[in-house]
Amino acid sequence: MSLADQVLAVNDDLPIRTQQAVHSGKVRSVYWLTAEDSQRLIQEKGYQVASDAPLAIMVISDRISAFDCIWHGESGMKGVPGKGAALNAISNHWFKLFKEQGLADSHILDIPHPFVWIVQKATPIKIEAIARQYITGSMWRSYAKGEREFCGLRLPDGLQKDQKLPQLLITPSTKGILTGIAGVPEADDVNISRQDIQANFSAFNFKTADDINAYERLLAEGFAVIEQELAKLGQIFVDTKFEFGYVTDANGQEQLIYMDEVGTPDSSRIWDEAAYQAGQIVENSKEEFRQMLLNHFPEPDILLNKERMAEREALAKHNALPVSALMAVSDTYIKLAEKITGQKIVLSANPKADIITILREQYDLIV
Template identity: 75%
Template sequence: MSLANKVLASNNDLPIRSDQPVHSGKVRSVYWLTEADSRRLIADKGYDVAADAPLAIMVISDRISAFECIWKGEGGMNGVPGKGAALNAISNHWFKLFREQGLADSHILDVPHPLVWIVQKAKPVMIEAICRQYITGSMWRAYSKGERDFCGIQLPDGLNKDQRLPELLITPSTKGILTGIPGVPEADDVNVSRVDIENNYSSFKFRNLEDINVYEKLLREGFNLISDSLAEIGQTFVDTKFEFGYVRDKQNNEKLIYMDEVGTPDSSRIWDSASYANGKIVENSKEGFRQLLLNHFPDPDILLNKNRMPERTALAEDNLLPESVLMSVSDTYTGIAEKITGEKITLPEDPKSEIIAILSEQYDLID
């Protein structure tokens, strides 16, 4: 079977029983189960959630997005072989470690297939919880132009590109468009300070002021746990994004959990430690693909300038990437996943058929 057939590019057309439209993001698609199926699975599988908790099937694709566009390859390869399985495996590994170390639970209840999660519905905190241990990327670009205030945190003069910061910085941004918050623009993904969050905690969907401390504690502990684990395999954890939400357990107690994905090459920068010590950056994350795109096209400003979004969209649609490029990205994703988990990432022969068979035979969720 060709490599293109092993790629799950379309993940919003599975015959999973649902009475709601499929919610499809850049990489994942979410199928909300019927109330009857949710209750049945909770009872049959013994999930630690409230009996009436809404459940969903979350299917990850092998699509790759960068600069807010989906990129495709030659020969019908509309994604990166092994990428979805690698991302899920890494997230599963860290979420399990968080739970075992007593940090917090995640939204994942079950993993029927390497590309599939069964999740409980969480009420998300409207923050992209970004934390940075090194000054690079967008923060460096802003710093090099003279900016020193980042989310209310003042950085000193004299920092160098890719330098380790004096402390772990929490630089949150808005998740979605929030309205009516003084001093916070009504736009997605704008930086906010801790003072902004404290003064408007209910607008950010925190239950109370104390939970701001809880989210920061979970963020720091989660970051440090991943950072220490990566250091043991010769990798440097540079920066990442966490997301949080509220769920209820069997006893109907509300708790703050980790959600979305965590510590993956899509949501984080990961550098090879030995190369960094020798003054060279070797990316083991999506940042390497971003840099490749910036070098691949003659006018990189199209990819960096939000005012040129129509040109950027056309660039992604009109330019199929060489198979060698996507396979290089595949090697990066599967390689770091295997280092982190200690297990081989196996490419499914026919991912869609496998998923349908498992969800039908073991979960009775296929119409």
């Protein structure tokens, strides 16, 4: 079987029983179960949620996105072998650690397969919760041009590229396009300040203004947990993106939880500590792939300039990347996942068939 066959690139065509259209994101697809199946599984599996909570099957893929585009490789490679399994394994590990240390729960109720989560429906906070411990990436590019204020925070003069910041910075951006909020552009992924959130907390889906403090605390505490664990592995947790939402628990209480993914090489920058101490940056995250793309194409401005999105999409569609570039990502992700979890990532020869078999035989969800 070829490498291309081991890649789960299309994950929105599984015959899972659902009454709604499948929601397909850049990497994950979500199948909302029928009310009957949700209630049956809650009862059969003993999930600690409200008896009428809507459930979904979330299936990850091996697709790789960067600069808001999906990329593919030569030889029919539509994704990165092992990427999906590695991302889920890392997130599972951190979510479990968060819960054990009393931070907050996640939306995951069950893990039937390395590519699959059973989740409860959450009302998402419309914020990309970003925390930064070092000045690099887009923040450095803006800083180098003379900007000193980011998301309402003032940075001192004299910082150097890739330097550790005086303190952890929370620099949120919008999740989705929000309309009618004074001072917030109607565009996805725009920087916002804490003052913006406080003045319009309900527009960002916060139930109360006090929950702004709760999300910031959970972000900082989650960051600290991952930072400490990665330090034991000789890795630096540079920056990351978390997402949060509300769920109702089995007692009818509303809770703020972690959702999406946490601490993965897709959502975070992770550096090798020994290399950093020697004055080098060795990326153990998707940033390595982004840098490869910037070096691979003769006009990197296409990838960085949001006003050239049409050209960027054409670039991704019409250019098959070298297989070696995708395998480098595979190697980075799998090694990092195995280092973090202490367990081997075992790749399936036919992940889609395996998922269907498990969901049919153990969950009775296949039509």
